[in-house]
Amino acid sequence: MLQQTRVETVIPYYHAFMEKLPTIEALAAIEDQKLLKLWQGLGYYNRAANMKKAALIIVEEYNGRLPEKAELLMKLPGIGIYTAGAIASIAFGEKVPAADGNVFRVVARITGEEGNILKSNIQKKLRHQIANLLPDEKTGDFNQGLIELGALICIGNGxxxxxxxxxxxxxxAYEKNLQKVLPNRSKNKSRKIEYKSVVLLTSKKKIALVQRQNDVLLANLWEYPVIENFCEENELAEALQKQGINVTGIRELTKEKAVFSHKEWHMKVYYAETETMDEVFTWKSKEEISKYYPVASAYAGCWKYLPE
Ligand code: SF4
Structure with a gap:
């Protein structure tokens, strides 16, 4: 839950999650819709899907107990080399490094590493250097010390x-006054920008929803009808008419933006009404949506415009 997410944001989700899913078996058995609903608003939804997949494997192959070795943990969906090292060293005392971006920054400064710490060969080299420093006992404490050093003292910005x-x-880095230069990180690639027209389409106070495919960004979440690119009101009405939907009262409400790691959605949001509840959409009241339909948080700004 904490990947790319602040602790304060996660805490209420964590409590709700543990209340509804107190065991690995409960997580393995939960319906996907209910899991997404519990996760709604945390973002990076594949983390939730991976947790469930991992829980299924733990139940089926490990008798409901998390494996203790980093090399086995890494085979579980959603657990990479850093998380596996952190769990194995902190929870089970295995002598393995737990190096994330913050730790790579600290170690690159201490060792004067000039290679790009975003490159896997440099990360491998730094991980190897950490492995040579690990104590035989309390490896977890050592790893946490490095993590805390990166979080509190050897900080990234400034x-x-x-x-x-x-x-x-x-x-x-301290000796040679290179703290501002190290670590070397190449610039992130710029994000791809996608333009969309989102329609809050309503009929008798029910709102049209569509479920996203299971192999795309924000997989399986729900959204409002979307037409690719920015449209004017008449173009939008035409596009909907081509799908057999006649709309009235169409008007632009607002513009919204959603930022993901590799793309940005720029959205023009429209309101429109229709007489018939066409079957291409799922029609639900605002209350039903809030209770049962996990709508992608990219559309959070649309919520206040939906009819009660
Ligand atoms: S805080 Fe300064 S002295 Fe300490 S590891 Fe980072 S760069 Fe080196």
Whole structure:
């Protein structure tokens, strides 16, 4: 849950999750819709899907107990080398590194590594260097120490707090005054921008919904009808008419933006009414949507415009 998400945001989700799904078996058995509903608003929905897949494997292959070795943990969906190292070292005492981006930054500064820490060969090299430093006992504490150093002292944006740093005397970046230069991270690629027209289509206070495919961004979540590209009101009415839907009262409400790691959606949001509830859509009241239909949070700004 904490991947790419702030702790304060996660806490209420964590409690709700543990209340509804207190065991691995309960997680393995939950219906996908209910799982998405519990996760709604946290984003990166494949994390939820992966947790369920991992729970199924743990129940079927490991008798309901999480495997203890990093190499087995890494085979579970959603668990990468960092998470596997963190679980294995902190929970089970295995002598393995737990290195995420923050730890790579700290170690690159300490060792004076000039290679790009976003590249896998450099990460492998740094992980190897950490592995050589690991103590035989309390490896989890050591790993957590590095993680905390990255979070609190050897911070990413702006100058690290070298004056308070316990490893200052062994730090190459400090010695050579390279804290602003290291670590080397190449710029992120720019995001692809997609333009969309979103229609809050209503009929007798019911709202049209569509479920997204299971192999796309925000898989299986629900959304309002979308026409690709920005349309004017008449173009939108025409596009809907081609699908057999006659609309009235069409008007532009607002513009919204949703930002993902690799793309941005720029959305023009329209309101429209129709007489008939065409079967291409699922028609639900606002209350039903809030209770049972996980709508992608990209559309959160549309909520206040839906009829009660
Ligand atoms: S001395 Fe400064 S740059 Fe080096 S590890 Fe500590 S905080 Fe980071």
């Amino acid at each position: 100058m690290p707090r070298c004056g308070e740093c316990p490893v200052r005397d062994d730090c190459m």
